[in-house]
Amino acid sequence: MSKLVIVGAVAFDAIETPFGKTDKILGGPATFIGLAASQFEVDSAIVSIVGGDFPNQYLDMFKNRGIDISSLEVVQNGKTFFWSGKYHNDMNTRDTLATELNVLADFNPVVPEKYKNSKVLMLGNLQPSVQSSVIEQMNKKPDLVILDTMNFWMDTALEDLKKVIRKVDVITINDEEARQLTSEYSLVIAAKKIMGMGPKYVVIKKGEHGALLFFENEIFYAPALPLKSVFDPTGAGDTFAGGFAGFLAQTEDFSFDNLKKAVIYGSALASFCVEKFGTERMLNLDKKELNDRILQFKNLTQFDLSK
């Protein structure tokens, strides 16, 4: 079974949407990435850090899904990273109400020895210098390094971000962030510029409008499934990245054609994620539901010019 290393925050989230609000629930990029990737036949490890307040039941949940947590450090006298946010009525914009870094402030990721030869490395959104340190720990460069990031690092650590971007094969970024990073409005030109910074592939996430995959002069457009309601968008981007990485680790095929399929799997998993609060839907998802939804995505865009 192919090995996949997942690096990123594991967190508590408190979420408010027009449909309701939650207390502190399980969240964080590495959590959503790990849950999405666990839908595939991969041997994955989460490299992260939590506090003594992190329930054992969550740790057991990861283990029960076959996720290695030997490098998910538990700092007994520390507190888990906490994020709180409130979504506006359109569900596309949100206000951050609280960000408490807690143990994440001193996160020094250590890749487990057994996973240092993994074929795929998924760097969830984190401080760019920390992401770089993980790449350096690998025995050799993985076949595919995928980087997720956000505008916060463009504002506060741009040089470090550019350094890590140079070392990765795929970057996943949203449309506004791609524009900010390149000062280009056209996503086609922005993607070209980002490819010039290092990555072979650029994935631009457009939320309810889908995702674009760029490679050389080619473009693949995976629409998002139009939904009757979006209950909670938290984690959708990370779930997309986890599905994308999990599918690629399982198939060990890093061609453009296979990355297209990975984008579809990522989109399909993200479409489940938003149906319930936090991780709830991802924890109750079976392979048949996923396969049915993949067919829905196929039907959504396929047309036959030959008839």
Next chain:
Amino acid sequence: MSKLVIVGAVAFDAIETPFGKTDKILGGPATFIGLAASQFEVDSAIVSIVGGDFPNQYLDMFKNRGIDISSLEVVQNGKTFFWSGKYHNDMNTRDTLATELNVLADFNPVVPEKYKNSKVLMLGNLQPSVQSSVIEQMNKKPDLVILDTMNFWMDTALEDLKKVIRKVDVITINDEEARQLTSEYSLVIAAKKIMGMGPKYVVIKKGEHGALLFFENEIFYAPALPLKSVFDPTGAGDTFAGGFAGFLAQTEDFSFDNLKKAVIYGSALASFCVEKFGTERMLNLDKKELNDRILQFKNLTQFDLSK
């Protein structure tokens, strides 16, 4: 050859974009619809009105493209409808600088006798009561009546708009207008509500994010081609509608599967329209360019799960 009636304004536009500005150039929904439809094997007629200031060369241009203009009324002592607008830097929003109805204020469309049995009727954006009067002039209900409209009529003539919506088979509308018409944010629910108002098919145009086609419980999503630059969006929606209507009139197949293809043709034609000011690109477009772009649309979204 299948007959197509096109009703709508023929206009002068003066356009300002970040890339430049124009004097009064040829524009108007019926113009863009007619030019797009003329890419197909159809016998189409434009029903509209212009003033004595409308150049004969434009009338000849329509005739040279095989478009019947016997019901394109020329009011010698009147002036042609004039619209002027300025696009913002993102090209997605614009300010209207001037709207001079002129001869359009007294437009009484008359469908030519020869076209009263047309299979397809395309009602471009116009006052809803005028759109209704055109449907009533047909000898029998056409096989397909397509309606385009805009938020202005929702604000000023909602009851008349609802009346005409009841009589049509397809409505094309943009996302914000679909939300306004139904008071629903989800486009899935909005489309359902609009289908409940009469039309069998609902097309929701999302500009750079593509177009959605709804039919019963099915959805087809045609992404827009990501472009390096959008030079002038004026007429893109009408060009979409004209390509959609022209393809359907040519093929005389009004099934969901064929409407999917019509959406792709409409999207492909719209992607040309925005490359130059006004009608410039549409006047210099050949069938090979169109067919090449249709293949680009195919490549943009197609993926193969079987391999």
